[in-house]
Amino acid sequence: MKKKSKAKAKARAHAHKRARSIAKLKPRRVKAAQKARKSPKTARTVTGPKKVVRIMGHGQFTVDHKTLKKLNEIDDALVEMVASQRADDAEFKKLLAELNHVTIKQGKAVEPGEIVRSDIILPSSEMPADEAKKLFVGDGVIPS
Structure with missing residues (x-):
């Protein structure tokens, strides 16, 4: 039983750590999205590589x-x-x-x-x- 509880605790700690790292990234994504919304919309043409x-x-x-x-x-x-x-x-x-x-x-x-x-x-x-x-x-x- 102790093995299962240790595994659960380890999994919770890993999930918590992952959630913190995602939270750090989130503001960057939000800022980029806000910046994109503020820029004027222009028609973009699809072109091949130069x-x-x-x-x-x-x-x-x-x-x-x-x-x-x-x-x-x-x-x-x-x-x-x-x-x-x-x-x-x-x-x-x-x-x-x-x-x-x-x-x-x-x-x-x-x-x-x-x-x-x-x-x-x-x-x-x-x-x-x-x-x-x-x-x-x-x-x-x-x-x-």
Whole structure:
């Protein structure tokens, strides 16, 4: 019988200790909830994670989901152009330059000293068309 009463006392002490630790956390949660209620409600759009895009010879940029979607459209056009073998070098270079331009203008440059793994690597618009065309096969340089 003494074993059972010791076990019950130990369980009560543990429950009491746990209740005290929860009580300590509770004010933080309440404050956070109150703060959230006070902040103005804004419409939030669900976006995918940002991606790091490297342009060969130009550095790295972080791009959001919207920009990545635009880059993917240009990439698909380049892949289609190469697949149909109607790839006029001037037209190809124009789309490749647009791919770089969108990345630079709508992306945020990563600090030069910061080391970040690139999710996507784009060829530079100065790369010869014959070399760049080799990259735009299958899914292209931006995976769908």
